Amino acid sequence: MNSAYEKYFRQDRLPHIWCPGCGNGIVLSAFARAMEELNIDQDKTVVVSGIGCSSRATTYVDFNTLHTTHGRALAFATGVKLANPELNVFVFMGDGDSSAIGGNHLIHASRRNIDITAIIIDNNIYGMTGGQYSPLTPTGKKATTAPYGMVERNFDLCELVKGAGATFVARGTVYHAKQLTDLIVAGAKNKGFSVIEAVSQCPISYGRRNKMKNALEMINWQKEHAVNVKAAQKMNPEQLKDKFLIGELYRAEAPEYTAEYDKLIERVQKGGK
Amino acid sequence: MNKKVMQGNEACAHGALAAGVRFFGGYPITPSTEVAEVMAKELPKVGGKFIQMEDEIASMAAVIGASLTGKKVLTATSGPGFSLKQENLGYACLTEVPCVVVNVQRGGPSTGLPTSPAQSDVMQAKWGTHGDHPIIVISPSTVKECYTLTVRAVNLAEKYMTPVVFLMDEVIGHLREPIDFDEVKDLEVVDRKKPDVSPEEYVSYAAGEDGIPVLAPFGTGYRYHVTGLTHDEQGFSTMAPPVVARMNQRLMDKIDNNLDDIITFESENLEDADVVLVAYGSSARSAKEAMRWLNAADQNVGLFRPITIWPFPEKEIRKIAGNVKAIVVPEMNMGQLKLEIERAAAGLTKVIGVNKVDGEPITPEEIINAVKGVL
Known part of the structure; x- marks a missing residue:
């Protein structure tokens, strides 16, 4: 490990439990690089997660860490941030965690535009429980609970949070690891709710069932199907067929919730209504 | 005033x-x-x-x-x-x-x-x-x-x-x-303990002799992990049976070892009572009124009102059970705390429920009728 990043990890908690070929470690290294670039104060930073493979991240990183219940990471994080807005709050979630059981909290964190940076590791599957379909499993793909192929339509999570009011929305991939770091940095700098979807791979529980034999093949798939949002502007719909966009997808200005609440306190304490 | x-x-x-x-x-x-x-x-x-x-x-x-x-x-x-x-x-x-x-x-x-x-x-x-x-x-x-x-x-x-x-x-x-508000203005206020060691020495879930851990507020320099997984003293998940057993036992003990501090109740006329009403919440108001009417009619009826329901005041109920003809338990349910009272009474006395689940409070008359059936 590069010594500059060692301090962000709890060395005594490594090695991690993730399977060989899992993308979570690459996302976590992008996170550590982002922390270094931000020169973040570890004592003043809280990292929250839900339940699932991605949510194990909080065990390994050396911050104030909060490993919560399934789907509820953002609700816990909202309490942390509102109670003490001076804390930097990051949230790790998986695709099932954030968009199925935790979908409501994702919508409302977006709506409030609370200053939290959420990193959603999207590996298209429930990995911890052995490969059940999630709302981000593409239609037609196989899972243990979709043995004949996923019947349901899948979410575009970035569109969802954009619609709900998030003020920074980005998508990266494990293959584009450097860009992922940049997106986390940009998300953290946004004073509001930021979502970074990190497209990752689960060779064990997803790849093997969907004709992608190993991690390399899956990462190559990311390379071949991801199109930078700027490059996409020069491409026609035919060229963009089967592709997905990466990069900073959306940015907006909106009042940040905890700052607005502090203004409310000031107003009330001055005797206002 | x-x-x-x-x-x-x-x-x-x-x-x-x-x-x-x-x-x-x-x-x-x-x-x-x-x-x-x-x-x-x-x-x-x-x-x-x-x-x-x-x-x-x-x-x-x-x-x-x-x-x-x-x-x-x-x-x-x-x-x-x-x-x-x-x-x-x-x-x-x-x-x-x-x-x-x-x-x-x-x-x-x-x-x-x-x-x-x-x-x-x-x-x-x-x-x-x-x-x-x-x-x-x-x-x-x-x-x-x-x-x-x-x-x-x-x-x-x-x-x-x-x-x-x-x-x-x-x-x-x-x-x-x-x-x-003059009567309640000086109530004791307790704050959770703060760490008395440096961040380097701090172990989040290593509870002291009292079995109660000291969790430093996030952001104060004590970095630690909080998880809903069963964890060790450092706060990290574990499946090691002795550690799991120790943590689960400590969780229970920190309450069970302090019952005298945690359990509070109100009691009236327990001396010489033939029947004791055990009631809590709004039902205790009706029970108190029923007791007054019965006492006025020279019936030896007492009242025990658990203020702490859990942990349950088992010791106190056991003592009452040994001295009375019956315990009458009015509750706006089908008999929930009654089960616990029966357990604590351990057959020493009859436990009679006055139960109501029609959305109406229990009246003193309904309690009196139950008591009269025993006396």
């Missing part, structure tokens, strides 16, 4: 503020909503934070998150909302995060009778979340107690690093009575 007339729900909110609660996360639900309404209005005045979350699950989560920053926290709900909060209530038990959960009981099951009283969440308050776990449950009988006992609930949460359920019922929640 500094008297104010207020509702039980309002008194509960004001008690919380007096106890130092500075964060409220909640969701509207009848008949508890006034607690949230008062908190929304009053918290900003004292620099506190109020948030109406997207659902009951989220509000329980938010108060736990806020508590970890060192704030005293409260949430309030009723039956259906209490059901929704259970998973995260268990999380707070295991992670030992202080919080107070107000449940203003209404008729159930399901949506039930939203505007009618019940006492049917007594067992849920104890066993609602999965797994063996400790819990403290307190039940007020007057508006003044809604104030004073909320202070006590917050104190106990902070002292024992545990959730405390404040189990009201619709009658008490919406009843209006005077509180003399």
